[in-house]
Amino acid sequence: EPEVTQTPSHQVTQMGQEVILRCVPISNHLYFYWYRQILGQKVEFLVSFYNNEISEKSEIFDDQFSVERPDGSNFTLKIRSTKLEDSAMYFCARGNRGRGGELFFGEGSRLTVL
């Protein structure tokens, strides 16, 4: 049973459209992360989110991206205007600070931008 559940598992969208990827943890946690993996490339850190605020973001995480936890449970990643190069597998993870970086990943959401 995954620690976090991600939806959708696969989304196909047209370039320029908005996409929202969702992540639901099994239990209540404070630390959340988004990573992505472009096909054939490394898994890359996008953003970390602690106590309802962004704690760190990478260079990839530009103004087109946003994260929020609108209802205290779901954790979402929004891409405002998708580009072809946003096509990737997006992984949500939850973690516990103080446990040395151990992350528990969801099964991923595959985004295909046409």
Place this chain on the structure above:
Amino acid sequence: AQSVTQLDSQVPVFEEAPVELRCNYSSSVSVYLFWYVQYPNQGLQLLLKYLSGSTLVESINGFEAEFNKSQTSFHLRKPSVHISDTAEYFCAVTHKAAGNKLTFGGGTRVLVKP
């Protein structure tokens, strides 16, 4: 800045044969090291981790990895693989100040043949 290099992108191996997946890292500070496994159509699962203490760490399914500070390596080994070990394996590094922001290697795809 940290980086992780997994020298082998693919490793074919016969069932019951040993396997070694190589991982080298670079970092200017003390590190925490991880191996994650991704089975087909699934998310990333933690296989094992090195935080401190004994340099040899083991997983519950027979994998082990050894932290070698002088060689900046964290190679993963299993003395006898099973068909079910077919997966992609990712080495990752972080350090105390980075929290749970992991830097991943490019992954090694292990294909176990009968």
